[in-house]
Amino acid sequence: MKHLSEYRSGEIAAGLAERIAALVEPGSAYKLMEICGGHTHAIYRHGIEDLLPAEVQLVHGPGCPVCVIPMGRQDDAIAIAEQDGVIFTTFADMLRVPATNGSLLDAKARGADVRMVYSPLDALRLARENPDRQVVFFAIGFETTAPSTALTLLRAGAEGANNFSIFCNHVLVPPPLRAILDAPDLQLDGFIGPGHVSTVIGTQPYEFIASEYGKPVVVAGFEPLDVLQSIYMLLRQLTEGRCEVENQYVRVVRREGNERALAVIEETMEVRDTFEWRGLGFIERSALGVREQWGRFDAERRFELPGTRVADPPACQCGEVLRGALRPWECKVFGTACTPERPIGTCMVSSEGACAAYYNYGRLERRSERTPA
């Protein structure tokens, strides 16, 4: 764990915080969006905002895979889980997401066989062990997790599995960013780019943000020093009048990404014409579906699904939070009607969701704004 403690050193952080403070012009405002929910989580978990001057505001972006799944898809998942003979497998995060008639956890309490897994390969193993059951894996996530789903499909094909399928909800990072950049209420000065996604897709797919929209991007790792350094790099670009895609996470990310991972995605999945995002609406070419030749592993083809589009509850403002237009505490129902134990919106469920991260970790004014104790 020496590796970890080095990336969490308070001493190095203090030095970096001083250099950040020196770059900031007093009284001006710098709004930086961290795209990825993993960064949102790290920012709150380590108290990173305490090391920033009041002028720097971090805005939480749409990169939380649980948060962006619309309620209709969650209803479809529960409909599959409640069919006779199905073992429905999912990452823990999705268990508590509210749908029209409760969550997957509620479906489990009503009798559905819902099981938590840590990887799609665990689901395939369950299929091998239960040949008389249909095992379905709830595939969610951005380009980060798509390769492991794709590899599982390849393995299922090699094994000739006939009782395994995935409910594919993989989504892509660049399309919602364009949607956010096109929004008329945009007030962002720069982006902290997602680290894990970029290990797969590289940094090249963000170049349109700099070239077409004139906003700097720094792709960052997930340790607190990574995040702090990426903020420093963004502020340097802003003060020097530069606008580029820079890579802070050089120990893992390359410009062209991981060609082998991209190849297995390409082999098994294709970009859907359109996909609904919670709070952001339908975005063209923003998600992946299973290719036709792998259709026998596609739960959407194998099962009858309601496929109904369900509007978000009227009180829910997850969309504004996901676009960075509202801060979590500015949502009408934050912390009152919507809490981690009884969430209305997805942002309150996942530990990477902005509302859950703020509720669980961040309910504290920033140190620079706190009255001395």
Next chain:
Amino acid sequence: MDEREVLERIEARRQRASRRLLDKHVTLAHGAGGRSSQALVEALLLPALRNSLLEPLADAAILELEDGARLAFSTDSYVVKPLSFPGGDIARLAVHGTINDLAVSGARPLALSAGLILEEGLAVADLERYVASLGTAAREAGVPIATGDTKVVERGKADGLYISTSGIGLVAAGSKLGAQEIRPGDRVLLSGTIGDHGMAVLVARGELELEGEIESDTAPLHELVAAVLAACGAAVHCMRDPTRGGVATALNELARASRTGIVIDESAIPVAATVAGACEILGIDPLYVANEGKLIAIVGPEAAEVALATMRAHALGREATLIGEIREERPGMVILDTTFGGSRVVDTLAGDPLPRIC
């Protein structure tokens, strides 16, 4: 409404007891020790059973006898899966857990009961092994299992074996321990590394492609507690064994019950490298992972050094550290000063990432 007002409103809400259980079915979250468990107890169990012994919702009820002696009375059930794991098994947990609930209430454990629920089909050889383990754990701790009961349920109705234990203990004359005794300025001590038990059980389930030498810390704490009480007397204000929900949940309960704030220092909290590594991979915060042989002691500042030295002199407290202190500010909240130099809230979780670890 500005941020501060929103936060104050939320905090006021959080400190109130739950009045209604809104869920339609029992879910695993209700058994996880977090806010869902709290709601189940406050909104459903307590209203139906309310009495002055139960009302404090402490680790043990304290019964006053006619001659002035005080008995501590506690019960706990064990449904851990798998039944055996590195460092212990369900039987040792059942003995240690109830002893520890008595011990942190300031009582010397006198006797235990054990109720066994067996599943049809359980191998007798396995049953023999767990009952032998039950006997060994009780003998090692010097607390007899004085009474017991056995029931058998049909195949598929229990995971082999469930154990329920109750215990009684004698509270030392004049001892006053409890959240109500916690004062601003008090120090928070922790007897050693956190998260060992929960991660040991999780790895032992074999569902993860994770291997590691993580052993449960399950142990009886009554001797460690007795040593601290003997050394520091009335300066010990409150004790807890942070089991389900971990140190984070235990401290939140204390902050809420004592209406004080608790500030802890991340860099002072010991976590074994293997546990930290496994938690990191799984995205689990060790502060929320169960312990079965760790003591949190809240002591007056004047006694902190002696209490720490006493813990460290005991085999179960060698890695004891001072992890934080009690503040007047932010009553009901636990704040962590991170190694990185920031601060954050440490809240009670809604559910638990690791069901059935005890």
